[in-house]
Each structure stands twice: as structure tokens, then as C-alpha cells.
Amino acid sequence: MSASPPEDLVKHWESEQERLRQQVVEDDTEDWQRRPDFLGLQRVGGVDLSFIKGDEVNACAQLVVLSYPDLELLYEDSQMVALTAPYIAGFLAFRETPFLLEALQRLKLTRPELMPQVVFVDGNGLFHYREFGLACHLGVLSGIPSVGVAKNLLQVQGVYKNEEHQSQIAVLQTGGESFPLISASGKVLGKALRSCDKSSKPVYVSVGHRISLDTAVRLTHSCCRYRVPEPIRQADVRSREYLRVHFPATQT
Template sequence: MSARPAEDLVKQWESEQALLRQQVVEGDTEDWQRVPDFSGLQRVGGVDLSFIKGDDVNACAQLVVLSYPDLQLLYEDSQMVTLTAPYIAGFLAFRETPFLLESLQRLERDQPQLLPQVVFVDGNGLFHYREFGLACHLGVLSGLPCVGVAKNLLQVQGVNKDEEHQSQITALQKGGDSFPLTATSGKVLGKALRSCNKSSKPVYVSVGHRISLDTAVRLTHSCCRYRVPEPIRQADCLSREYLRKHFPAADT
């Protein structure tokens, strides 16, 4: 792709992001979000894309729905997809969202009683260059509450992986402890969460859509048996399992 079409595409995507960003709801909208034990929450979803090693075009788009609070698998959907949009940093959602959205729409059409009440996304929400990451994009287009949970720190808006950040991580003593990810502007874009006692490495939680940050952090912690919340962990495991089964010669 030549420089000019890429520049035009970035401008187009920036414009689309800005319009969609206006639709993000950053607060709690559901009754279950407002109670300490999330009473009324019965189904939590998780989405992920897994690629065959060396192939950044063909992927397995995965959706899982787990029961809450016991986190048992209720539904799974694995689909091989071909990504058509190029990868440009900060615009990952334009590559991945269409396929994840299709998975949710397929579920809503075929088994609406299993549609998740909240979706965990392997990626960022408001913690993003323009405060509109993958979890926001999927949330706005699906209309569902979404939570972004990233395994790696996106160094953005003045948040850096420096000594101060590392000392804050060290200060997280137990599962559930967190600290804010504050932009240069002073806005809190997300939180670093020690998700369980077993792992001292945090995850980075941010609002996707229709949930507050504090609720997103509490819910993420409640869904963690290991470092990564179960909906995302199981989506990742099942998508990799699908690739191993259907593409045994490839190293996934």
C-alpha cells in the first residue's frame, strides 16, 4: 500500500473513531452493575482472535459465553476469518471488530437467551491514543456493556512503563489491588489491576462501553482464577485449540 492511500485511510478511520467515540457511555447502565455481588448477572462473554504463526491475515475469531458467577462454559463459537483491513497502530478495531461483531450477532439470532450481559475484550477501551480502543468500538456497535483487558501496557497519553510505574506494580500486594492510569491531562483512562494472588503481573482494565471503571475493575477481578479473566482466557484457549485441530502443520 502506497503512502497516500494509507494516509487517506488513517484520516477516514480517525473521523469514524471520533464519531463513534461520542456514543461511548462511560457509566453503569445495568442494575447488576450497581450491587456489590453483581446480583442479576448470569452470562459473561469473552472474545479473541488467534492467528496461525507467520500468517497475519487468516485468524480464528472466538466468542465464548460463561455462566456467572461459576464461570462454566455455556456457548462457544469458533470461525475462521480473513482480515481485509491493514494493521495500523491505534486502529486495530477496524481489522478485528467486524468479525467479533458477527459472532455476537450470530448468537443473538440463533440463541438469544445466551447473549452475554457484558463482554470482555482482549484489548483496550478508553485507554487508547484517542480514547477509543477495540473494547469501545465493539461496545458501541454491539450495544453491549464491554470491558477492555490488556495484558501489556500501552504507553499512551503520558502513561509510561517507567520506574514509577514499576514501583506502583510492586506495591500491589494482593488480588483486587489496583492503581489508576492517569493521562497527562489528568483524566484516569484505566487501572492496572493485580487480578489474582497467584500473579504479580497486572492486567490493564479500561471502560469499553456502558460500564464504569470501578465496576469494570471489580468485575474483572471477580472473573479471574488466573491472571487473565476467564472469558478472555477461555476464548484464547479455545481459538488456539481450534487452530491446532484444523491446521496441525502450523505452529500456533
């Protein structure tokens, strides 16, 4: 948006993020998280929003639930939504979370047996300006363990895409290898993960809610057939396909 965001709105959102940040649990809370090969984990969710080309308001909010460990589709929900909150860097969750929550609530009402035991979010969790990104927001409000997986590095809190960062990426030789993303204060905010052997470009994993970072990284790797974990990849593919079918004139 070209206009400066209203100062009172930014302050309100900052306050809300700080309030909800206090509720984030950065530890493993589920038995399956502690078991070898995540025994007991049967359903993994993925969420994403895809926008009509050239339109910053109308989007397809997508939820998928896949089986684990087979990663086969169990459920999908594609819903056109109109975003009402403005885009302000660092506050993406206030635009997107309400619609992703609605998708989870629809699933709970119609097919509760298919509710995911963990949700992968296309975005960041604790690796964020105020340590409360989209994955944290959705995790806290839904109560479901959540993992943030970003395709691009958010340059924040002293973490930069510089020569040192590139040299660390070069050291990652095989899928599953990672290195920590450390803030200027020394706190580990997430990890850069080589998610599969096929891709040398990492993804950036951070805690959303009710899972530890090490578990989040191992789980992300286990869900990757390609660079992006399958729940997020399927949510992206299916939301884009929905737009291609229903709004063909707007897609390239």
C-alpha cells in the same frame, strides 16, 4: 506492514473513531452493575482472535459465553475469517470488530437466551491513543456493556512503563488491588489491576461501553481464576485449540 498506510484511510478511520467516541457511555447502565456481588449477572462473554502462525490475514475469531459467577462454559463459536483491513497501530478495531460482531449476531439469531450481559475484550477501551480502543468500538456497535483488559501496557498519553510505574506495581500485594493510569492531562484512562493473588503481573483494565471504571475493575477481578479474566482466557485457549486441530502443520 512495511508500506506506509494510506493517509486518506487513516484520516477516515480517525474521523470514524471520533464519531463513535461520542456514543461511549462511561457509567453503569445495568441494575446488576450496582448490586452487591453483581446480583442479576448470569452470562459473561469473551472475545479474541488467534492467527495462523506466520499469517497476518487468516485467523480464528472466537466468542465464548460463561455462566456467572461459576464461570462455566455455556456457548462457544469458533470461525475462521480472513481479515481485509490493514494493521495500523491504534486502529486494530477496524481489522477485528466486524468478525467479533458477526459472532455476537450469530448467537443472537441462534441462541438469544445466551446473549452475554457484558463482554470482555482482549485489548483496550478508553485507554487508547484517541480514547477509543477495540473494547469501545465493539461495545458501541453491539450495544453491549464491554470491558477492555490488556495484558501489556500501552504507552500512551503520558503513561509510560518506567521506574515509577514499576514501583506502583510492586505496591499491589493482593488480588483486587489497583492503581489509576493517569494521562498527562490528568484524566484517569484505566487502572492497573492485580487480578489474582497468584500473579504479581497486572492487567490493564479500561471502560469499553456502558460500565464505569470502578465496576469494570471489580468485575474483572471477580472473573479471574488466573491472571487473565476467564472469559478472555477461554476465548484465547479455545481459538488456539481450534487452529491446532484444523491447521496442525502451521502451529508450533
